[in-house]
Amino acid sequence: MSYIPSDILAERAARGELQAVGRLISRAEAGVPEVRTTLAAIYRRTGAAHVIGITGVAGSGKSTLVAGLALRLRQVGDKVGIVAIDPSSPYSGGSILGDRIRMSELAADPGIFIRSMATRGALGGMARATLEAVDILDLAGFDAIIIETVGVGQDEVEIARASHTTIVVSAPGLGDGIQAIKAGTLEIADIHVVSKCDRSDANRTLMDLKQMLMLGHAAAASTDWQVPVIGVSAYSGEGIDALVTAITRHRAVAFRSAAGQTRRLAIADFRLRKTAENLLAERFAAVAAEGAPPLARRLADRDAGPYTLARELVANLLAWESKHE
Amino acid sequence: MTETGPIRMLLAKVGLDGHDRGVKVVARTLRDAGMDVIYSGLHRTPEEVVTAAVQEDVDVLGVSLLSGTQLTVFPRIFALLGQYGAGDMIVVAGGVMPDEDVAAIKAMGVRAVLLQDTPPETIVTTLRRLVAERGAR
The missing domain is CATH 3.40.50.300 (P-loop containing nucleotide triphosphate hydrolases)
Structure with missing residues (x-):
């Protein structure tokens, strides 16, 4: 069976087709890149x-x-x-x-x-x-x-x-x-x-x-x-x-109520931060896979302290970010 | 593994069959092999099982049968999956049944029949192979 684009699944889900709802959740869970633009469009609705x-x-x-x-x-x-x-x-x-x-x-x-x-x-x-x-x-x-x-x-x-x-x-x-x-x-x-x-x-x-x-x-x-x-x-x-x-x-x-409005803003704030945190964690994992082993070797050798080496690892992440922007 | 995450599996018991020690052993085996396993509980109807499989969008629907009802249960399951537009779901069977029924349900579309003497690692490798062959969805 061929791969159905997520945008089309979203239209089916909006019409209440349960299979499309189930499949979209699976793709969101897997974090496949193709579904992310669809999820953004869904969020606005x-x-x-x-x-x-x-x-x-x-x-x-x-x-x-x-x-x-x-x-x-x-x-x-x-x-x-x-x-x-x-x-x-x-x-x-x-x-x-x-x-x-x-x-x-x-x-x-x-x-x-x-x-x-x-x-x-x-x-x-x-x-x-x-x-x-x-x-x-x-x-x-x-x-x-x-x-x-x-x-x-x-x-x-x-x-x-x-x-x-x-x-x-x-x-x-x-x-x-x-x-x-x-x-x-x-x-x-x-x-x-x-x-x-x-x-x-x-x-x-x-x-x-x-x-x-x-x-x-x-x-x-x-x-x-x-x-x-x-x-x-x-x-x-x-x-x-x-x-x-x-x-x-x-x-x-x-x-x-006004309290409800405040709560909604707090919910949006949490969602924003959590999503950003997940993005950072994803990228950090990619950067650390490459950058951490040599630093860990130096740490094990008592060549520098954990805080110094951790800052170096974070610097790797920031360098990676500016390279990929 | 699919390329995107753990294999999702629904293990279902259908009808009046009240024995679930076997299916619990299988559930535990698959969990330890890194799969997400949803267990239906006992005494479900084909409608309930297929609805659950579609909502959960599992890679594999596994039906455990010790009651001899396979020749009526599987046609119903495939018809319902078709109605939901979920024809790409992999359906496997487990339990105890005669050889001629194994051939019959395979002809209906059951992709693997893993009976009571199947070693646990064979269940794991069979499911992984079937999901890998299906590809992304």
Whole structure:
């Protein structure tokens, strides 16, 4: 079968052809040079979709929550795109992408598009091409696009710089009131969800999070948005309606208020810097492949210090840049 | 490897077949060979499997069957792939089945049939060869 140009795939994707959407995401993920101009053109046509980030520790119930949420959003008429991220092996580079299994109820609905993605060494909870996949789904007419991050620790907060609404999922039994006031992922939530709230210890987690937020209210100035804490049980279905209501309310804030405008600018700023960072990292890798070994030899011989030699390597990169401009 | 990244593979279980130890071993083997492996879970319909394969745009759709339903499952899968315009997807089969069925599903377009006695490295090399032969897409 012959190679179909990405521009033509983009037109097909805009008409809602799922095969074209899938193929474009693959090309974005592979970073083939041919797709980059198409992605730039696609980006200019996007911005309508509500991007919802869902994050939380491994096993907290993110995928199950995404499934329940997507079903409910379908009922109110949204087409829902999902990008679900799982880790790549640091040894083989391979991965098992298992989020889809939790979403099997969604499998037959053409108004739901699920794409699994491996981190391929990217830190921060998302994969390098995650936001390009979101753009492609936006182009294809998906109204709500859910990014499910890889299971995170305490420090992966990039999702809040990429989504209009960030949901942090906590499972019962994993910490106390001190955990709840620590810095990091818990701070980024627009909405807190406590999953598995059919369990008896869920109340404790709900209470810890609510108290943490009350401490914050005393310290912070009033804003357009009060962060809710919602208990959800995928088992009983409890809490999903409350969550959808909160998301809908936050969508209005994100798209209409002054705070929402500021957030959108912050999202663009993050995207710009992250893309530039990726470009630099790509070029640095190319320059270092050639330039690093002789410098490493000198470092091993104690010929100069690491800082001096690193500056030389960076100078190589800048020389390469000016040669290729 | 394709020239652009890890091979993407969907491993699928179709129908009432409830045994997935084998497919999990294969998933782990392929992960350790550097592939991105998506596992469908048990009891999927051909519609669900093909929709997933198209959304995930996998290089290879692998269907594991221990239930003897290969002669009804594969025609349905190829028809659905055609409807999606995804005829370039490589489809392989695994599991247990009679020799005459192996010939029959190969005639339908299944590119390789890797039965229960296939050494893991043969699975890896077969998939790599099929994707390399297909070329960029």
